[in-house]
Amino acid sequence: MLLFLFYLFAFVIIIASISVVVNNNPVYSVFSLISTFIFSSLILFIIGAEYIAMTLIVVYVGAVMVLFLFVVTMLDIKVEVRKKSIFYSLPMILFFILTFVGIFSFDLWNSGYYFSKIYENNVEKQNNNLTNIQEIGSLLYTKYFLQFQMCGFILLIAMIGAIVLGLFRNKIVKRQSVYNQISRNPKETVTLMSVKSGEGVSNIGSKV
Amino acid sequence: MDNFFDFIFSNQVPLLEHYILLSVIIFSIGVSGMLIKSKSIINILMSIELMLLAVNINFIAFSIFLSHIQGQIFAIFILTVAAAEAAIGLSILVIHFKNKVNVDIESLTEMKG
Numbered sequence: 459m460l461l462f463l464f465y466l467f468a469f470v471i472i473i474a475s476i477s478v479v480v481n482n483n484p485v486y487s488v489f490s491l492i493s494t495f496i497f498s499s500l501i502l503f504i505i506g507a508e509y510i511a512m513t514l515i516v517v518y519v520g521a522v523m524v525l526f527l528f529v530v531t532m533l534d535i536k537v538e539v540r541k542k543s544i545f546y547s548l549p550m551i552l553f554f555i556l557t558f559v560g561i562f563s564f565d566l567w568n569s570g571y572y573f574s575k576i577y578e579n580n581v582e583k584q585n586n587n588l589t590n591i592q593e594i595g596s597l598l599y600t601k602y603f604l605q606f607q608m609c610g611f612i613l614l615i616a617m618i619g620a621i622v623l624g625l626f627r628n629k630i631v632k633r634q635s636v637y638n639q640i641s642r643n644p645k646e647t648v649t650l651m652s653v654k655s656g657e658g659v660s661n662i663g664s665k666v
Numbered sequence: 667m668d669n670f671f672d673f674i675f676s677n678q679v680p681l682l683e684h685y686i687l688l689s690v691i692i693f694s695i696g697v698s699g700m701l702i703k704s705k706s707i708i709n710i711l712m713s714i715e716l717m718l719l720a721v722n723i724n725f726i727a728f729s730i731f732l733s734h735i736q737g738q739i740f741a742i743f744i745l746t747v748a749a750a751e752a753a754i755g756l757s758i759l760v761i762h763f764k765n766k767v768n769v770d771i772e773s774l775t776e777m778k779g
Contacts, residue, residue, distance in 0.1 A: 461678040468688050475692055478712055479699035491712050494692075498719060501688070504680065505730050510738055514722075517745060522715070522752045529756045530708060533763055551698040558697075562690045566683045593735045594742070602739055609746040616750035620757040634765050 460504050467497045467504075484530045488523065495519050509591040685727035693720035706771060711755050718748045 474497065477490040495518050502511040588596075598606055653659055696716030704710060722741050729737025 459675055459677070461676075461680050461684075462674045464680040464684060468684075471688070472691060472695070475695045475716055478716060479695060479702065479709070482705075484706065484708055487709065487712060491715060494716070495719065498692075498723060501685075502723070502726055505685070505727065507726050507730055507738060510722075510726055510741055513742070513745065517749060518719075522749050525753060525756055526708070526712070529760055532760065533706075533708075546703045547701050551701050554697055554701070555694045558694050559690055562686065566686060590738070594738055597735055598739055598742070605739075605743060609743055612746060612750050616753050619754050623754075623757040623761050 464501060464504055467501045471497045471501070485527070488526050488530055491526070492519055492523050495523070507590055509589075509594060682727060682731040685723060685731075689720045689724040689727070692723070693717050696720060704771065707759055711752065711759070714755075715748065715752065718744060 474490045474494040478487050481487045499511040499514040696713045699713035725737045725741045
């Protein structure tokens with residue numbers, strides 16, 4: 459039953475990730491990415507990594523994908539047809555997919571379940587029945603404590619960067635104001651002056 | 667039909683090879699999403715998230731099947747970095763396209779040589 463569930467969820471994941479790439483509507487594309495994450499979290503539940511699966515849903519779907527949705531609704535991305543078709547760079551894509559997937563498949567299915575033999579022989583299994591989060595916590599706060607603190611530091615720097623990019627608007631960054639550009643009145647911007655040949659225009663601000 | 671029900675309720679479990687192949691397929695879909703002439707940069711950012719998801723699945727599958735928990739710890743770090751990178755990438759996108767009005771990739775020609 460677990461293998462059948464794995465095949466079912468993997469099928470949905472592949473269809474959803476193709477829909478992320480191919481879909482014209484960016485909102486549908488973000489929704490397909492959300493369903494990709496949720497079904498991959500279910501696949502991780504099958505294998506026994508329940509803490510990582512819930513973290514994937516809470517952090518990735520609940521925060522990062524919501525951020526994507528905010529940006530997609532804020533920017534005016536129109537549902538248009540692409541200017542160049544999907545198959546424009548098909549040789550490059552086919553080359554990458556065939557080499558990458560081909561090498562992996564050839565290595566996996568022709569070497570007779572190589573990894574299964576590795577993990578049957580080489581395992582030091584401790585039957586102490588810890589849950590997933592207990593196992594992670596016993597190493598994360600003791601042996602990898604420095605890396606854990608650096609993760610917090612990375613998030614702090616990302617927060618500072620996002621706030622700085624969103625905050626300083628008026629004096630430092632030069633912006634275009636499309637409303638001012640469109641609402642120009644041609645009668646007020648161009649003046650017609652009569653100039654004698656050989657002379658320049660000395661008083662620019664006057665109107666003739 | 668009986669063979670199908672026998673397959674559903676049999677006691678087979680997924681092996682490591684299934685997870686590796688799934689991760690490879692998701693990664694290649696993400697790469698091809700980046701190589702396609704996409705309409706906007708948000709498609710590229712979503713393809714990056716797909717690639718990071720594929721690498722996460724790979725790390726976690728190896729960690730469970732080889733009984734080392736370090737794979738899942740590294741998957742937590744990858745999750746952190748992916749969230750930070752998505753936040754900064756999206757804020758750069760927002761502030762760049764507040765100036766311009768359209769989101770086309772074809773109109774990003776300021777750094778053209």
